[in-house]
Amino acid sequence: xxxxxxxxxxxxxDSGIGRATAVxxxxxxxxxxxxxxxxxxxxxxxxxxxxxEGRKAVVAQLDLMDVPGCGDVIDRLAEELGGVDxxxxxxxxxxxxxxxxxDLEGWRRVVTTDxxxxxxxxxxxxxxxxxxxxGGRIIGVTSVHEHQPLxxxxxxxxxxxxxxxxxxxxxxxxxxxxxxxxxxxxxxxxTPMTDxxxxxxxxxxxxxxxxxxxxxxxxxxxxxxxxxSPASSYVTGASWPVDGGMLQMGPMAGAALESDDWRRI
Numbered sequence: 231x232x233x234x235x236x237x238x239x240x241x242x243x244d245s246g247i248g249r250a251t252a253v254x255x256x257x258x259x260x261x262x263x264x265x266x267x268x269x270x271x272x273x274x275x276x277x278x279x280x281x282x283e284g285r286k287a288v289v290a291q292l293d294l295m296d297v298p299g300c301g302d303v304i305d306r307l308a309e310e311l312g313g314v315d316x317x318x319x320x321x322x323x324x325x326x327x328x329x330x331x332x333d334l335e336g337w338r339r340v341v342t343t344d345x346x347x348x349x350x351x352x353x354x355x356x357x358x359x360x361x362x363x364x365g366g367r368i369i370g371v372t373s374v375h376e377h378q379p380l381x382x383x384x385x386x387x388x389x390x391x392x393x394x395x396x397x398x399x400x401x402x403x404x405x406x407x408x409x410x411x412x413x414x415x416x417x418x419x420x421t422p423m424t425d426x427x428x429x430x431x432x433x434x435x436x437x438x439x440x441x442x443x444x445x446x447x448x449x450x451x452x453x454x455x456x457x458x459s460p461a462s463s464y465v466t467g468a469s470w471p472v473d474g475g476m477l478q479m480g481p482m483a484g485a486a487l488e489s490d491d492w493r494r495i
Contacts, residue, residue: 294347
């Protein structure tokens with residue numbers, strides 16, 4: 231419980247879960263590095279929200295397809311922030327293509343972004359934490375599809391399964407340095423990626439989710455903020471589904487299907 235974070239980097243924090251996480255960490259008293267891939271204006275708005283909480287914000291473009299150059303962005307952000315105590319790997323991508331139609335270029339784009347690029351930036355953050363000797367927190371945003379597959383998402387599923395395994399290995403190896411490593415596995419969340427307005431999440435009925443609705447970014451960010459805090463000092467190597475109970479529905483949801491429509495995407 232002696233870990234006292236002061237700085238954080240949250241990748242892909244220009245909107246959605248990343249933005250909510252950056253704001254939650256700022257509210258907890260951390261200065262935040264904000265990254266964006268294609269939406270600089272969104273990143274600047276996140277920075278404004280961080281600053282509205284009385285914390286410093288630093289903004290940089292990050293392209294995880296730039297391997298290994300993406301790691302240099304983390305070094306620069308950490309230098310501007312004065313270190314990195316918490317690193318949240320939130321950036322990712324995916325598509326919806328049947329396995330038989332996936333081409334190698336599309337496969338590499340998803341796997342490089344979601345796994346290879348994630349490896350590079352998390353390793354850079356971990357090295358910085360070890361060199362300072364203050365401990366740290368690394369949180370990887372995976373997906374419920376770290377645990378269960380999704381039709382049409384072979385590359386995404388492979389990358390998220392791989393990311394989950396990588397985070398567990400990191401947890402073992404980094405423990406001696408006082409660094410905890412955990413995954414947060416969101417279910418259906420109202421974000422630009424899912425094309426659901428967070429303001430309408432409570433009215434968006436999803437019978438296959440026990441809580442009956444999509445989540446909102448702030449609900450994911452709250453769990454990330456806990457894992458980033460001193461209170462999570464004895465939690466490492468875990469994957470936290472934040473999914474409204476979706477993962478518990480496998481056999482029941484399967485038994486309830488009455489058509490083969492699910493076989494088409």
